[in-house]
Amino acid sequence: MAQTNFSTRERILGVAEALFARHGFAGASLRQVTATAKVNLAAVNYHFGSKDGLIEEVFRRRLDELNRERLAALAKAANTDLETVLDAFIRPALNQSLHSQGGAAFVRVLARAYAEHDERLRRFLSDNYGHVLREFAQVFARLLPHLGKEELYWRLDILAGAVTYAMADFGIIKRRAATSEESHRRQAVSHLITFAAAGLRAPPSPG
Template identity: 70%
Template structure:
């Protein structure tokens, strides 16, 4: 791949991620993105075609890698006969919280993800469902094997709530802040442990 081509596209994606996270999808204009990326509008049109496609590609850049890690972790857990519900939850939760620690823009993407939940962008929701819905289905299937008492709809409800709690934890919206002397990694690890225990109890509830 041409280095300049890659560099321009990555600059646009990085600038868009920051601006969409800060101002929202409607609030950040393409002109703001081009100014921040130091490119012209023609470059955005060449690489992405439209603002909607740019938004989609900002998500694809992070979610492809995130869900690759999730699926790999799920496959590893599924291969172990002794793997329990907590192991499956770790495969879903830990890669996402690791992303929030990524110094290469992970924090901005987490805020962007929170906006995606809050803003009613039907086109984006369709894109996420069409491209990443299979991930939730795979996890649903794995959880269903260990939770035979729950019907399909009830399990989807509970997984949706788990995903919401995970997004909240990723965005660090909570009242529990990192203590002095505790590293960010240690703080996130505690968040992982608490969220797994909480989610496991919710999934196992009658």
């Protein structure tokens, strides 16, 4: 977690991401972050202005790439089937987890952000994330013509929760020692797509 071969700025971001994932935004202090990153305490305020500035930058640097990957995958999947579109949404989050330093922590940080009803953070995420969700919603609407607009939104809301929770690995299932982290997460994605596709395809609710 120390990442001593990176720049001060990058070390702070990496460590902050991991500690925010583990202890929350309020629960992880700047002194913990800077001590773990082997960096001076004042470096956070120098590079990011404030703790809130650090939090926003933790999101920004990952969301940019995540959004790009999701939209690229969506473009390829738009005229295929439901499972492929779900895969386009879910797999980039998995790739972040596997191919980038501490990316697994970021998915957890993202899930925490949902739990924070903090208005400032929600607006920030909506500004930097909303257009991606809206594009996916349009494709889902086309693939699920049996659902009314209201019903579709409910389904997507439930889907977002299930995906967030599952990718953040909040669940009770313990990865077996024999199974690698990568294999475990690939299984999570596979089961998630199966579950979500069936949930979205279900006939309209009676209520």
